[in-house]
Amino acid sequence: MSTAALLVIGNEILSGKVRDTNSAFLAVELRKLGVELERILTIPDEIDLIARETKAMSENYDYVFTSGGIGPTHDDMTMDGIALAFERELETNQSMIDRMARYSDKPLNDAMKKMAIIPAGAEILDVGGLWFPVVVVENVHIFPGIPELFEKKFHSIADRFSGVPFVLRKIFVRESESDIADTLNSLLREYPELMLGSYPKINEEHYRVMLTLESRDEAYVERATGQLVKNLPDDAIYKIES
């Protein structure tokens, strides 16, 4: 089983100026790959904090992703924080300077060159069509906060992250959550390995709860789904999705 954690670095998210969409994107993409995202943490742009949280995530999860804080301005602290986390020097990476120079139509200024200062010994993964590569330090994958770039870069290196995909069935039911709670508990006694979720919705016209049944074993999910359908009242099910 592969696990993952995401560190979102950005005062702009915490202060409500910019809405984070990278978390939701990554949750969906990692799930497709069968990698379990176990922690999403948003913190301010502070070097010590970035270092501490990156280090803890790196030790506890297989893959770590960071979002944000790698631009050319004063509030971009991510590279500093990650260098500190792994006690590495920061150094100008000549291959990144070369990439920048190829893509730029004017001489590089100091602010642009700042973006090529990365932790020593980092791995550099090229992304087609973008001058800025994905920088990887140990198991930490450093992504930009801008959603369009985050998504493009993730897709371009997604084949590095592998797990065993989950099989998911969704059952939308018309009963209230408290009326089916007993039925769910007895299903779990019979299928203790089932990952069973129950999510009430309000303001939905046709159902009151979305149930999710998951496992990496398709036959197991199928049997559990069949059992649950049998145990629910006849007209309780609005629809089933797989």
Next chain:
Amino acid sequence: MSTAALLVIGNEILSGKVRDTNSAFLAVELRKLGVELERILTIPDEIDLIARETKAMSENYDYVFTSGGIGPTHDDMTMDGIALAFERELETNQSMIDRMARYSDKPLNDAMKKMAIIPAGAEILDVGGLWFPVVVVENVHIFPGIPELFEKKFHSIADRFSGVPFVLRKIFVRESESDIADTLNSLLREYPELMLGSYPKINEEHYRVMLTLESRDEAYVERATGQLVKNLPDDAIYKIES
């Protein structure tokens, strides 16, 4: 200065089945009140983890909010985790049973009664029109994950959370971030207390960067904004918002 942290409890967010909107909502609302949201953490529905993270947040921030995990089903662990965090017993709260009974048109079943089991000594805040109150343990405010309920409940008790509001100006500029980085750095030397954010956007027709200037001192923001406008090239500014 008042600080806050949000703990989002939910496998459904981490696995990409449900998109978290409560974080973004709370970030905006707390900012309006002048409360600084400093940490947003999403974790699975696991009692020990909920306990540990709640305890740490409670010690480090003035206000703590939790989202999710308070329904009637097997995967709702938040009350258990928070009771463990503060070493309190769980007990059935009779006033919550009474509220439920008033709102329900049928006898209460065990699943409904489960929702009235809360940490001993918790404070109960009534929310007009909803049978389920906001439960508060020490400085931890326990909210449901369902966005409509989260928002309604927050609005109904928002006057408990006070801070000194920020004054914000946004300047949308046509230059690239690396071309204005020096200008921003020199502004910060002159206005070291300014909270200055720089957020590049791609796919925007009229500007390339949104700058945010903030302080709790309105005159200070005004002066800094005036200085920045003077220092930027004449045609660099697309618009200014306050």
